[in-house]
Amino acid sequence: MNMIVYTPQTEKDKKELGRRAAVLHNEVLMQSIRQLPCPNDQKKALLDEIKSESSY
Structure with missing residues (x-):
């Protein structure tokens, strides 16, 4: 493979x-995140946490 x-x-x-x-x-x-088998509110909480961590 080149x-x-x-x-x-x-x-x-x-x-x-x-x-x-x-x-x-x-x-x-x-x-x-869309593929996670958890409720949408937990997915949103995860995204919110990722967003707050990335703002450092």
Whole structure:
């Protein structure tokens, strides 16, 4: 298997890569929480806790 790795060179490209990584992380997190077998109010509480922890 051949792989090409892109390394951003400019600050603009580095910020864009960071933004895209954050979007992907958020999508995976939301999908994982949706699949939890608990009530929606517990899912909301979990999201609220994650949000409060990430604001440090």
